[in-house]
Amino acid sequence: MSDKKIFFGEGLPYVDVSDFKGKLIVIEGTDGVGRSTQMGLLKQWLEVQGYGVATTGWTRSPLMGKAIDNAKSGHTLSLHTFSLLYAADFADRLEHEIIPALKAGFIVLADRYIYTAFARSVVRGADRDWIRELFGFALEPDAIFYMKINIENLIPRVINTDTLMERYWEDGSGAGLDYWESGMDMKLGDDFYDSFVEYQKKILEEFDFMAKEFKFKVLDASKNFEETNIKLKEGITAILKNA
Amino acid sequence: MPRNFEIDHSYPGRLIIVEGIDGSGKSTQLQLLQKWLVNSNYKVFFTEWNSSALVNDTIKRGKRKNLLTPTTFSILHATDFADRLVHLIIPPLKAGMIVLADRYIYTAFARDVVRGVNREWVRNMYGFTVKPDIAFYFKVPIEVSLKRILSGRTSLKFHEAGMDLGLSEDPHVSFKLFQSQILEEYDKITEEFGMTVIDATLPIHDQQSQVRDIVKAKLKDYKPMPFLKKKENVYVR
Numbered sequence: 001m002s003d004k005k006i007f008f009g010e011g012l013p014y015v016d017v018s019d020f021k022g023k024l025i026v027i028e029g030t031d032g033v034g035r036s037t038q039m040g041l042l043k044q045w046l047e048v049q050g051y052g053v054a055t056t057g058w059t060r061s062p063l064m065g066k067a068i069d070n071a072k073s074g075h076t077l078s079l080h081t082f083s084l085l086y087a088a089d090f091a092d093r094l095e096h097e098i099i100p101a102l103k104a105g106f107i108v109l110a111d112r113y114i115y116t117a118f119a120r121s122v123v124r125g126a127d128r129d130w131i132r133e134l135f136g137f138a139l140e141p142d143a144i145f146y147m148k149i150n151i152e153n154l155i156p157r158v159i160n161t162d163t164l165m166e167r168y169w170e171d172g173s174g175a176g177l178d179y180w181e182s183g184m185d186m187k188l189g190d191d192f193y194d195s196f197v198e199y200q201k202k203i204l205e206e207f208d209f210m211a212k213e214f215k216f217k218v219l220d221a222s223k224n225f226e227e228t229n230i231k232l233k234e235g236i237t238a239i240l241k242n243a
Numbered sequence: 244m245p246r247n248f249e250i251d252h253s254y255p256g257r258l259i260i261v262e263g264i265d266g267s268g269k270s271t272q273l274q275l276l277q278k279w280l281v282n283s284n285y286k287v288f289f290t291e292w293n294s295s296a297l298v299n300d301t302i303k304r305g306k307r308k309n310l311l312t313p314t315t316f317s318i319l320h321a322t323d324f325a326d327r328l329v330h331l332i333i334p335p336l337k338a339g340m341i342v343l344a345d346r347y348i349y350t351a352f353a354r355d356v357v358r359g360v361n362r363e364w365v366r367n368m369y370g371f372t373v374k375p376d377i378a379f380y381f382k383v384p385i386e387v388s389l390k391r392i393l394s395g396r397t398s399l400k401f402h403e404a405g406m407d408l409g410l411s412e413d414p415h416v417s418f419k420l421f422q423s424q425i426l427e428e429y430d431k432i433t434e435e436f437g438m439t440v441i442d443a444t445l446p447i448h449d450q451q452s453q454v455r456d457i458v459k460a461k462l463k464d465y466k467p468m469p470f471l472k473k474k475e476n477v478y479v480r
Binding site: 009010011013062063064065080081085091096127 | 297298300301304305310311312313314315318319321322325326328329330359360361363364367368370371
């Protein structure tokens with residue numbers, strides 16, 4: 001199981017990617033679609049089969065630490081600082097987690113990847129080419145699974161008794177919804193709910209656009225959880241067989 | 244994507260920047276220029292590289308703990324710059340002020356490429372930035388800059404000497420190797436962007452006369468009126 005990885009764009013000139021033994025599998029999907037729960041189960045499933053699995057998330061790199069949270073809590077981020085903060089965080093995780101794990105032959109499951117950054121930046125007004133070139137140092141994944149859901153099905157996943165109470169007490173925002181996942185910085189609606197709906201519609205549209213551009217493997221995530229899980233396992237099995 | 248720093252800006256203010264290696268004397272020259280402009284009753288705003296509140300702590304922590312790679316080093320400086328651009332550079336330019344910047348995007352183009360990132364990638368990353376009205380480059384040989392730095396203090400800073408690149412164990416040797424690579428890169432950049440080169444080995448006063456003459460000529464058609472039409476935002480379309 002050894003293959004040559006390629007960079008998404010201009011790449012990291014000082015990193016040799018010619019002999020990475022692992023596989024990079026990305027799961028994309030909007031906020032609340034159920035990615036993280038699927039990731040947990042897939043990791044366990046792969047480990048039971050004897051594969052080494054490393055997982056990586058979004059905005060939790062050791063370098064950036066609380067910097068992104070702190071910046072967000074100020075709510076004065078401009079479009080480009082917003083995108084660049086994500087890029088710095090991603091680069092740190094890529095170079096310190098993802099690349100070493102791939103070199104060592106791990107299967108890396110990425111909960112979100114550069115496409116999340118593309119969607120969030122573009123709906124805020126970034127140039128599509130600019131953001132793609134910025135993330136040119138990223139590795140091309142071996143597969144991108146996109147958990148697709150429409151807005152009608154997404155709303156009850158995000159706004160329900162559990163999440164409302166959790167957000168209300170833990171975030172202390174008093175609004176029951178996450179400020180950024182609702183795109184409140186974009187002033188799309190009068191309240192969190194309206195803003196959330198308008199923002200997520202735009203995000204979903206951008207994901208649909210990218211699904212074609214980057215040949216996502218699209219899964220219908222509005223179906224029940226087990227069905228999506230089975231589809232993901234089938235997809236991953238196919239990739240590992242090809243290796 | 245069109246790079247904004249290749250297109251003249253339409254703000255009523257003026258953006259004057261200085262570049263050069265450490266110890267080139269560019270900061271001294273900029274301060275003298277500022278004195279003169281303020282004394283001539285211009286409204287002036289001064290800003291320097293690597294000083295935003297947003298990621299300053301992260302950069303410092305990253306440097307101290309040696310967590311930075313060439314790419315994260317580069318992106319964090321761009322983040323710092325983006326934050327200052329939108330809060331400290333564009334508003335005074337819109338208000339018709341003269342903005343003086345000690346180091347600008349060309350510092351990143353030189354340093355980051357020497358550290359190992361792709362030349363086109365770093366230029367694209369800064370594609371959202373404003374083109375300066377005048378970009379001075381203070382050109383000086385390594386020996387002169389090293390002497391100037393060490394006359395003010397006894398040792399070189401870790402990143403200033405490029406110690407993170409592992410060129411040499413000796414900070415002085417490393418400084419020379421690192422800064423000469425930066426000088427080479429700057430030489431390409433001054434041509435690429437048509438920067439105004441000043442011979443920084445000349446006496447301070449002579450350099451300043453040249454600088455003031457150039458600025459004076461550039462300010463001939465300058466009318467410090469605030470920007471009142473609601474047209475575009477700072478984002479690249």
